[in-house]
Amino acid sequence: MSSMIGKSRLHSPHPVDPCDTCRVRDISACALLDSGERDRLTSIMQTTMLPAHRLIFTEGEPARHVFTVTDGVVKIYKLLADGRRQITGFLFPGDFLGLIHSESYAYTAETVTEVRLCQFPRARLESLFDELPNLELQLLDMASHELVAAQDQMVLLGRKSARERVASFLLMLSMAARRQGNPGNPVFIPIPRADIADYLGLTVETVSRIMTRFGLQRLIQVIDDRHVHLVDPATLCRIAIGTWNRTGSL
Amino acid sequence: MSSMIGKSRLHSPHPVDPCDTCRVRDISACALLDSGERDRLTSIMQTTMLPAHRLIFTEGEPARHVFTVTDGVVKIYKLLADGRRQITGFLFPGDFLGLIHSESYAYTAETVTEVRLCQFPRARLESLFDELPNLELQLLDMASHELVAAQDQMVLLGRKSARERVASFLLMLSMAARRQGNPGNPVFIPIPRADIADYLGLTVETVSRIMTRFGLQRLIQVIDDRHVHLVDPATLCRIAIGTWNRTGSL
DNA sequence: CGGTCCTTTGACACAGGTCAAGTAATGTGG
DNA sequence: CCACATTACTTGACCTGTGTCAAAGGACCG
Numbered sequence: 001m002s003s004m005i006g007k008s009r010l011h012s013p014h015p016v017d018p019c020d021t022c023r024v025r026d027i028s029a030c031a032l033l034d035s036g037e038r039d040r041l042t043s044i045m046q047t048t049m050l051p052a053h054r055l056i057f058t059e060g061e062p063a064r065h066v067f068t069v070t071d072g073v074v075k076i077y078k079l080l081a082d083g084r085r086q087i088t089g090f091l092f093p094g095d096f097l098g099l100i101h102s103e104s105y106a107y108t109a110e111t112v113t114e115v116r117l118c119q120f121p122r123a124r125l126e127s128l129f130d131e132l133p134n135l136e137l138q139l140l141d142m143a144s145h146e147l148v149a150a151q152d153q154m155v156l157l158g159r160k161s162a163r164e165r166v167a168s169f170l171l172m173l174s175m176a177a178r179r180q181g182n183p184g185n186p187v188f189i190p191i192p193r194a195d196i197a198d199y200l201g202l203t204v205e206t207v208s209r210i211m212t213r214f215g216l217q218r219l220i221q222v223i224d225d226r227h228v229h230l231v232d233p234a235t236l237c238r239i240a241i242g243t244w245n246r247t248g249s250l
Numbered sequence: 251m252s253s254m255i256g257k258s259r260l261h262s263p264h265p266v267d268p269c270d271t272c273r274v275r276d277i278s279a280c281a282l283l284d285s286g287e288r289d290r291l292t293s294i295m296q297t298t299m300l301p302a303h304r305l306i307f308t309e310g311e312p313a314r315h316v317f318t319v320t321d322g323v324v325k326i327y328k329l330l331a332d333g334r335r336q337i338t339g340f341l342f343p344g345d346f347l348g349l350i351h352s353e354s355y356a357y358t359a360e361t362v363t364e365v366r367l368c369q370f371p372r373a374r375l376e377s378l379f380d381e382l383p384n385l386e387l388q389l390l391d392m393a394s395h396e397l398v399a400a401q402d403q404m405v406l407l408g409r410k411s412a413r414e415r416v417a418s419f420l421l422m423l424s425m426a427a428r429r430q431g432n433p434g435n436p437v438f439i440p441i442p443r444a445d446i447a448d449y450l451g452l453t454v455e456t457v458s459r460i461m462t463r464f465g466l467q468r469l470i471q472v473i474d475d476r477h478v479h480l481v482d483p484a485t486l487c488r489i490a491i492g493t494w495n496r497t498g499s500l
Numbered sequence: 501c502g503g504t505c506c507t508t509t510g511a512c513a514c515a516g517g518t519c520a521a522g523t524a525a526t527g528t529g530g
Numbered sequence: 531c532c533a534c535a536t537t538a539c540t541t542g543a544c545c546t547g548t549g550t551c552a553a554a555g556g557a558c559c560g
Contacts, residue, residue, distance in 0.1 A: 078405050080492035086405040101394035107401060129387070136386045137379070143393035144351035150400035151357060155328050155336040157407035158451030162548070193507065201408030203549060208508055225507065225557095242330035412516065443539065456516055458540055475525095475539065 037132050044124045048117045056109040056117070057098065063105045065119045067097040072115030073190050076107045077198065087199040089149070090191065092176050096142050098122075113190045157201045160242065165200040166210040167240040170220065174230060185233075189226045287382050294374045298367045306359040306367070307348065313355045315369050317347040322365030323440050326357045327448065337449040339399070340441065342426050346392050348372075363440045407451045410492065415450040416460040417490040420470065424480060435483075439476045 033041065047070070050056070056067070059078060074091040088107060091097055097117075100106050129136055156165055170187060178184035189196075193204045200207065211228075214220045219236055221229040230236060238244040283291070297320070300306070306317070309328060324341040338357060341347055347367075350356055379386055406415055420437060428434035439446075443454045450457065461478075464470045469486055471479040480486060488494040 078401060080405065080409060082492055084409045084492065086408040088401045088404045099394060100398070101391045102398075106398045130383075133380075133383060133386075136383075136390060140386060140390045140393060141351045143390060143397060144349060146397055147393060147400065148350070148352075148356045150397065150404065151328060151338045154338045154400065154403055154407055155330065157404055158336040158448075159330060159334040198408075204507075205509085205550085206548060209548095212508075242332055242334065453517060454539075455518080455541085459516090462540075 033132065033134055033138070037134065040128065040132060041120075041135075044120055044128070046119045048119055050111045050115045050117065052111055052113050052115075054111045054115075056111065057105050058108045059106065060104050062103060063098060063100050064122055066099055066122055066125055067109075067120070068118045069093050069095050069097060070116045070118055073112040074109055074115055074117075075112050075191075075195055075199075076109045078107050085198045086201065087195060088153070089146075090176075090199065093180055096139075096146075099139060099143060112192075112195065162200075162202055162206050162210055163213075164239055164242055165202060166196075166207060166214070167219075167236045169196060169200055170228065170230065171233070171237060171240050174233075186223065186227055186229045189228060193225075283382065283384055283388070287384070290378065290382060291370075291385075294370055294378070296369045298369055300361045300365045300367065302361055302363050302365075304361045304365075306361065307355050308358045309356065310354050312353060313348060313350050314372055316349060316372050316375055317359075317370070318368045319343055319345050319347060320366045320368055323362040324359055324365055324367075325362050325441075325445055325449075326359045328357050335448045336451065337445060338403070339396075340426075340449065343430055346396075349389060349393060349396075362442075362445065412450075412452055412456050412460055413463075414489055414492055415452065416446075416457060416464070417469075417486045419446060419450055420478065420480065421483070421487060421490050424483075436473065436477055436479045439478060443475075 050072075056074065057063075057065075069091045070093055072093070074095075074097060075087050076089050076091065076097070077085050077087040079085050090112070091109075097109055098105060125135075156168055160168065173189060173191075174184040174187045177188060182188070191199075193207050196202075197204045197207045211220070211222060214236075215222045219230075219232045219239075221231050223229060235244065300322075306324065307313075307315075319341045320343055322343070324345075324347060325337050326339050326341065326347070327335050327337040329335050340362070341359075347359055348355060375385075406418055410418065423439060423441075424434040424437045427438060432438070441449075443457050446452075447454045447457045461470070461472060464486075465472045469480075469482045469489075471481050473479060485494065
């Protein structure tokens, strides 16, 4: 059965305070837009800093803004009535948030670390569609990439073993770091075990046990809770994709 | 005029069945397009009939076409190296297939029943983007609905018990039937157990056992392999959403 | 110091997987 | 029409990977 770990702890109910906001720069990762078009975009956006463990918006809330993450890590999740939680994704700098074709958000978003966000009022963003036709294309592009990621996650959740899930997760983090220009190998894990568990469909205990086992098997070296050196990334990768069954004596 | 996200359905003058909003609709029936625009679309499309259990395209294959299902059921899935399979979705009439912003398909698509498809050459579809600006918006709409569905499926796969998954599945089928104007209650299950299992992240045996248990508990009445009467849909629904823990003596 | 939170570890339980057998429906060839 | 595969589904007995529960160590903090 599923876990119902620590839901209350995670809900610090402080929505975005507009007073925190101040206008800054952003590129918003739109390769399709030229500089004039980007200026048009930046003109309607607002930058916000949020501390860790802060709600950005909740499932069902009217969707008034769309965001991009410019710094830090955000998690998005859905809850079942009894508190079971599934984290459907982590967002890193450059990722888009709240792109939902409906009046209300379909999930809850919360900061994991301290986060810098760019906020676009949805109404004004949509009014730019006529003006910036490439914008829609860009959004479509993003949505279909998210869809691909979602399908990979369904494979992970439906068909992978716990070891395979954890291996996939470590490699995912490593790649995310590299994409941001950070070193991918001593992997920095800005995400607590409870969130990893709820992302992988496991319990904290299982995640913890697998990490120690990977350590004993010399696949990784656990530096501390938040830092892991990938000693044998090739094997980890084969574990992650489901080629590699030897559990070893451990 | 509706250049606003979500306008097509949510701001429509007619009240809509909430079930309707859960699914992507046929692109050529798209509300955003006028009849001339629809003609433009139909001019580049081709209709095909396929028998059951036929590959439509495979993961990794160059994505040359985009499809809509007009009749029958299609499954899309991904495989792990050792043959484990995760079905990431079933497509019913009106659903869109192959909407991928990349050179190759991200998953395999196969007919479950006999199927009628409309085929659009991707290159020609994309060249219509300038001509029919609403088309992109419609595609964005579809993609974001699929994304919502994908997130629900992640909750199911990551956090729901076997009973909860099977209950969710039966209700999903019932709603899909109703959306197509068919009776939703004696549910017709055009999908073999093996496919149900690979969709729910279970085994055939477990699916089978749960179905009989639901029968013994008078929640459903199994007419035959492919027909089930939902005797107590309310309880099934509470099971599906995770409110209802009594396993009963069975 | 004594709390609180996060993580790890151990002992144990159980949901669901595995393996194997049995039944029913359908098709196939003679 | 009958043997006889073949395929799909169910059922039972058993096993195992993860979940559950409980405890303990560290880090941080007022």
